[in-house]
Amino acid sequence: MSRRDRSAGEVLVRRLYAEHGAALLAYATRLSGDRAAAQELVRRTLLRAWTEPSALSEERGAVRARLFVLLREAAGAPADVLQMLGAVGTLPPEEREVLNQLYFQGRDVKETAASLGLPAETVKSRSYQALRRLRAALAAEVTTGAA
Template structure:
């Protein structure tokens, strides 16, 4: 099952994970973790190909967004401008797609995409810099 998933979706997952992480080795690890996590939920993978791919990308975002230290992630999120935090909240906490988030926020979909991209870039930079909440 994992081999089939990798054969069908591995290249797309790796490309996306590389964009999210900015590091090929980290991206390969993210894809491995994604496929293993997805494999443990066979019901989600028995759907049609497009639904399986969507589920895999959702799992990948969860894997890629899970920092080693939750406090570090909170500190990094705290550095974002409020409009970028709200976009990430809509997409990743509320689980909305771009179109739904755009409607909820009263923004064009392209603005949601742009803010999401900028927010994820800023988060990567903040996490790489070791930003924390300052709590000891």
Template sequence: MSRRDRTAGEVLVRRLFAEHGAALLAYATRLSAGDRVRAELIVRETLVRAWSASASLSGDRGAVRAHLFPIVRDVAAEQGVPQPQAGPMEMLTAVGTLPPEQREVLNQLYFQGRDVKEAAASLGLPAETVKSRSYEALRRLREALPAAEPTGVT
């Protein structure tokens, strides 16, 4: 690998971390039951894998984030982190129980890949309202979805 390629890779990883690091770390921390050190290792490995497949990282911010989250989940599973038992249908059902304003905030933040400031501007709301709606929606989803069961533990 040339020095130029290595430098371009470092720039890509730094950009990915700047744009998505907080969301990836939050997700990895939830998957690892609050183990911040393990979550940081998961995010680091995710970014390395993303860099090695950098051709798939073109597109808008939401598409890139949609590509990164499954990598986080796969890395966590490889490291022995138990995965949540809720499937796509359970998740859709749980999201469907949320009030429309909370669903729209989650859509803006997680599916459109916007940060709080961008989501607030798009929705015509104060950033604090976006934060509180997101917090409440995620709290409700945690309550509605089955907890991850440790697998293979005797």
């Protein structure tokens, strides 16, 4: 790797961290339950983004969505994909839509609220409740599956 490529990569990683680091760290902390592990996940995610810059488009939402995918891959699936889909399927439709907008479409709370015609506090509440329900459903699945 040339010095110029390395320098450009460092600029990319710094820019990505400045724009998306807080959101990535918050999500990684929720996934891992441990701040130090979350910081390592974010580091690995940004390193991978550096090695695959062509996968990142210039649109803010698309970049964030791709970074979240890379982070989930770095974390490893917390549960089997089918288990996760099953757990998501148990959520009320309004909570599923909020998670879809926030985590899969890469929108922030304000953008999601505008898109759904809801107050931002409602988006936050639905997201919180949905994540609690998912954790409980996945924990129940692990407990039931382990028995």
